[in-house]
Amino acid sequence: MGAETDLWVPVVDCMGQYTHLIKRRLQRLGVTTGVIPVTTPFGEIREADGLVLSGGAPRIGFEAEKLDNLKDYLDHFQKPVLAICVSHQYLAIHYGGTAGVATRPEYGPTMVEIVGDDPLLEGIPNHITVWSSHNDEIKILPPCFKTLARSTNCAHQIIKHCSLPYYGVQFHPEVSHTEHGLTLLSNFVRICSGYSQGRHTQSCSDPV
């Protein structure tokens, strides 16, 4: 760990129930963190080593503009980003995908199958029970993304940009009922640490 103590990974509050819980988990992982509103100008977080974008109540189909400041972050940050729930959906939309009302929304325990290989998933078994709470979902994944995990009702549970260290997770790794949730967050912190030390991972060249 060691190096994690020098990392700054703020949590961008997209008005979610678990935003403060993400901060708690990151603190436990030893990084410097804090909750910042989604209205924070990009200039104030430019120097961060990674960003976690929280979930939130805005409905992606008709309230996405409430999160529009994320555009700036995604266009300019270029360092590791973990987008959770509604931010995960926003991430897909921002790169040309679509999202909307889930055909079968998921709440509470959800079986997720890992279908990709990535440093984010290190140490996580192929089948895990996670905790979900989402009314909307990604409908069409943009071409520059790949899917790393899915569930019966949701095709894109974890996604990754093909050339940028941008990740999206539909379920909630930050809540205690998600199996291996802390492992996922800890892997993300390690990815941030790798970036801050200049060891960039080009995971699209990895075998899937």
Add this chain to the structure above:
Amino acid sequence: MYDSFIKEKIEEIRRVVGQRKAMVATSGGVDSSTVAVLAYRALGDRLHCIFVDHGLSRLGEPEKVAWIYDMLGIPLKIVDAKEMFMEALKGIKDPEQKRKRIGECFIRLFEREAERVGVEVLIQGTIAPDWVESGVGREKIKSHHNVGGLPERIKLQILEPLRELYKDEVRELAKELGIPPEIVERQPFPGPGMAVRIVGEVTPERLETVKKANLIVEEEIENAVETGSLSHKPWQYFAALIPLRTVGVKGDTRAYQDAIVIRAVESEDGMTADVSKLPWPLLSRITSRIFSEIPTVSRVFYDTTTKAPGTIELE
């Protein structure tokens, strides 16, 4: 682990309160009791500690709280306000309205008591889920009595030393403060009490029914843990009443009465919860006791809803 936190909070309480007097209004639960211990260490006899008996707590609760504060060595004043709360809840069906009215009763009582003893600061046991769910910076799920349930204008200065913590962290902190396990391990209980365990209007009859049912659930689960037929106490276990009347047949006569919901959940911080997989014989025993001991019920359900999508309490 909480050494520096304890030091920091005691200093903060001293700094904010200065030479004035402060008050903790305890529910007897782990959050407010932990705050009371911190505040008592910081202020000594400049702390005024009260328990408001709103009549909505569990059977025997006021006596239990008196015993707890005796054990903690903190002087406690019990304020009887049963009539005031029942009056405020009369005819109110909406869960948010109930929470607001209860919050208002609490504050008016605190202000009255504060004026009487010359207190200017109210130290609250608010923890993170309270303000998160009350909609501070996000959508409101429910108004917790100590945050969103408070009236806009309060004459007292408010201090919330545990604001950033979750219940599991408060329990760790409480242990470090030397608070006895009987208090540290108490299951969470909502500030508005049984008022949010009665769906719809709170009437004296429903209140009596839900209190009795709740006691049966607690007794049976705790007994199952003691005798080893249940491996551990769930995070929270209780009974709620839903005013949904269903038809039954009791001793060849027709029954048409309210329903009781048994709820038992597993959680670490209250933010998410799974349903306790209670053994069938235990559920069965609770159910038959409810029918034998409470004549006003004609259906019993077990709630299998996780959080999300449910919340732990029904309202």
